[in-house]
Amino acid sequence: MPNSQKTYHAHGKLLLTAEYFVLQGAKAIALPLKYGQHMEVTEGKKQGVVSWKAFMQEGLWFSCDFSLPDLKIIHSSDAGKALILKDALKAILEMNPRFQLNGGLDIQTKIDFHNQWGLGSSSTLIANLASWAGVDPYQLNEKIFNGSGFDIACASAAGPIFYVKNEKPEPVTLDYPFLDKLYFVYSGLKKSTRNEVRRFLSEGSISHKQLEEVNLLSEQLASVQSLKEFQELIRRHEQLVSGVLKIPTVKSSYFSDFQGDIKSLGAWGGDFYLVATPMDDRCVLQYFKEKGLSVVFPWNELVLNNR
Numbered sequence: 633m634p635n636s637q638k639t640y641h642a643h644g645k646l647l648l649t650a651e652y653f654v655l656q657g658a659k660a661i662a663l664p665l666k667y668g669q670h671m672e673v674t675e676g677k678k679q680g681v682v683s684w685k686a687f688m689q690e691g692l693w694f695s696c697d698f699s700l701p702d703l704k705i706i707h708s709s710d711a712g713k714a715l716i717l718k719d720a721l722k723a724i725l726e727m728n729p730r731f732q733l734n735g736g737l738d739i740q741t742k743i744d745f746h747n748q749w750g751l752g753s754s755s756t757l758i759a760n761l762a763s764w765a766g767v768d769p770y771q772l773n774e775k776i777f778n779g780s781g782f783d784i785a786c787a788s789a790a791g792p793i794f795y796v797k798n799e800k801p802e803p804v805t806l807d808y809p810f811l812d813k814l815y816f817v818y819s820g821l822k823k824s825t826r827n828e829v830r831r832f833l834s835e836g837s838i839s840h841k842q843l844e845e846v847n848l849l850s851e852q853l854a855s856v857q858s859l860k861e862f863q864e865l866i867r868r869h870e871q872l873v874s875g876v877l878k879i880p881t882v883k884s885s886y887f888s889d890f891q892g893d894i895k896s897l898g899a900w901g902g903d904f905y906l907v908a909t910p911m912d913d914r915c916v917l918q919y920f921k922e923k924g925l926s927v928v929f930p931w932n933e934l935v936l937n938n939r
Contacts, residue, residue, distance in 0.1 A: 637673065637674050637675065638672070638673050638764060639670060639671070639672045639673075640670070640671045640672075640673075640759075640760040640763045640764055641668055641669070641670050641671075641760070642668050642669055642752075642755070642756035642757075642759035642760050642763075642787035642788065643664040643665055643666075643667075643668040643752075643756070643786055643787050643788070643789065643936060644664070644665035644667045644668045644669070644743075644745060644751035644752035644755075644756060644786070645662060645663065645664060645665060645751065645752045645755060645782065645783040645786035645787070646662075646663045646665065646751065646816065646897050646898070646904060646934075646935075647660055647661075647662055647663070647782055647783075647897055647898050648660070648661040648662065648663055648792075648853070648897065648906065649661045649846065649849060649850040649853055649869060650846050650847075650849075650850055651873060651896065651897065651898055651899070651900070652838075652873060652876065652877070652900075653838060653842070653843060653846045653873075653876075654780040654782055654795065654796075654797060655779075655780050655797070656797075656838050656843065657796060657797050657798075657843070658796070658838075658843050658846045658847055658850070659794055659795070659796050659846075659847045659850045659851070660780075660782055660794070660795045660796070660850060661792060661793075661794060661795075661804065661806075661850050661853060661854060662782040662783075662785060662786050662789075662792065662793050662794075662795045662801075663786065663792050663935050663936070664786040664787070664789040664790070664791065664792070664793070664935075664936045665745075665751060665752070665786070665934055665935060665936055666933070666934060666935070666936050667743075667744050667745040667751055667934070668743070668744065668752070668756050668787075669741055669742065669743045669744075669752070669753065669756035669757060669760060670741065670742050670760075671739065671740070671741045671757070671760040671761075671764070672739070672740050672741075673737060673738075673739050673764060674737070674738050674739075674740075675735065675736070675737070675738070676735065676736025676737045676738045677736065677738060678736045679735060679736045680699060680700045680735075680736060681697055681698065681699060681700065681706070681736050681737075682697065682698040682700060682703075682721070682733060682736070682737045682739065683695075683697050683736075683737070683738050683739070684696045684697070684698070684717065684739050684740075684741075685738075685739070685740050685741075686740075686741045686742075686743075686747075687740065687741065687742040687743075688742065688743045688744070688745070688746060688747050689744060689745075689746075690746070693747050694708075694709055694710055694713050694747075695707070695708070695709045696708040696709065696710075696713070696714045696717060698718065698721070700733055700734070700735075700736070701733065701734075703718050703721055703722060703733075705718060716754075716776065717757075719775075719776055720757070720758065720761055720772065720776050721733070721761075723772055723775045723776060724761055724762070724764075724765035724767050724772060725765075727765070727767040727768070727771065727772065728765050728766055728767050731765045731766060731767075741757065741760070743756070746927075749818055749903065749904070749927070750898060750899075750903030750904065751903075751904075752783055752786070752787070754777065754783075755773070755777075755779075755783030755784055755786070755787060756787055758772055758773050758776065758777070758784060758787075759784055759787035759788065769784045769787070770784055780795075780797045781795075781797060781798075782795040782797075785801040789801060789803075789936070790803070790936070791803060791804075791805070791936055791937050792804050792805070792806045792935070792937075794850070794854070804854050806854065806935075806937075808856070808857075808862070809857060809858075810858070810859040810862065810908075811931050811932055812930065812931075812932075813859050813908060813909060813910060814906065814907065814908055814930070814931040815906075815907040815909075815916055815928055815929065815930055815931065816897075816904045816905070816906060816907070816928070816929045816931070816934050817894075817904065817905045817907055817920055817925055817927065817928050817929075818903070818904055818925065818927035818928075819882075819903060819904065819905060819925070820924065820925060820927075821903070837876075838876060842872065842876065845872060846869070846872060849865055849868060849869050849872070852865055853865050853866070853869075859908060859910065862908055863892065863893040863908050866893050866895040866906065866908060867893055869895060870882075870883070870893075870895055870896065873896070873900070877900060879900055881894075881896070882894055882895075882896045882900070882905060886923070887923070890909070890919065891909060891910070891911055892907060892908055892909025892910065892911060893907075893908050893909070894906070894907050894908075895907075895908075913930070916928065
C-alpha cells in the first residue's frame with residue numbers, strides 16, 4: 633500500500649540551447665523554472681477508484697477516474713490525456729512491483745503556469761509520479777514520452793544545467809551582466825513535444841559536424857559576457873537549427889523589424905521564444921503586445937537561479 637498522504641513538487645523547464653540536437657546526444661543548456669507542479673496523494677473517498685483532478689491557476693483543467701486494480705478509465709474530461717496517465721500508472725506498477733494501488737486514492741495536481749505554455753506539465757507529472765512510486769524518472773519518461781530527459785533533469789535541479797542525454801547533469805552558472813535584457817515570450821501556440829520527438833527521430837538527420845557546432849555554441853553561451861556577443865551566438869544557433877529543420881527562423885518569419893534577436897525554444901513553431909534586446913521593458917512589452925503576444929516574462933521572473 634503506498635503512503636497515501638504525501639506531497640511532491642517538481643520544477644518546470646525551458647531548453648535554452650540544442651533543441652532537437654539534444655535527442656541525439658548534443659550538449660544543451662537547460663533551465664529549471666520557478667514555476668512547477670505540486671502533487672498531493674490522499675486516501676480516497678471511493679474504494680476501488682483512483683480519482684484524479686488536475687488544476688492550474690485558472691481552475692480545473694483535467695479530471696479522470698480509474699477503477700482498481702485494472703486501471704480501467706471510468707470517466708475522463710480528455711480521453712488522450714487519460715490514456716497517457718493510464719500508461720504512466722501502469723508503467724510505475726511494472727517498474728516497482730512492491731508499489732501497489734489499493735483501496736481508493738484521491739490525487740490532486742496543480743501547476744502554477746498555464747497548461748498550454750509548454751513549461752513542463754508532462755515532465756513535472758512524470759517526476760512527481762516517479763518520486764511517489766520510488767522509480768527512476770528517466771526510465772519512466774523514456775517509456776512514456778521517449779524524450780531526451782532534459783526536462784526530467786530540470787524537475788529537481790537547483791539552477792541552470794548542462795545536459796547530455798544519458799549523462800549526469802552538470803550545474804552551470806549563467807551570470808550574465810545583461811539578464812535584464814533577456815525575456816521569454818509565449819508564442820500563443822502549443823506544440824506537442826511527444827509528437828515532435830517522434831517526427832524528428834523518424835525524419836531528422838544531424839551530422840557530426842553540426843553536433844559539434846551546437847556543443848560549442850552551448851559552451852560559448854554559458855560564458856558570454858556581452859549582450860552583443862550573446863545575440864550573435866543565438867543568431868548562429870537559429871541558423872543552424874533552421875538549416876537542419878528546413879524551416880525559416882522565427883525572427884525572419886514574424887519579427888523581422890524587431891530591434892534585437894529572437895530564438896525559438898524547444899519544439900519550433902510553438903511554446904516560448906527567448907528575446908535578447910537593448911530595448912527597455914516598456915518598448916519590449918509594447919512591441920509584442922502589438923503583435924498579439926501578451927505573455928512576456930523577464931528572465932529573472934521565470935528562471936530558477938542557483939545563486
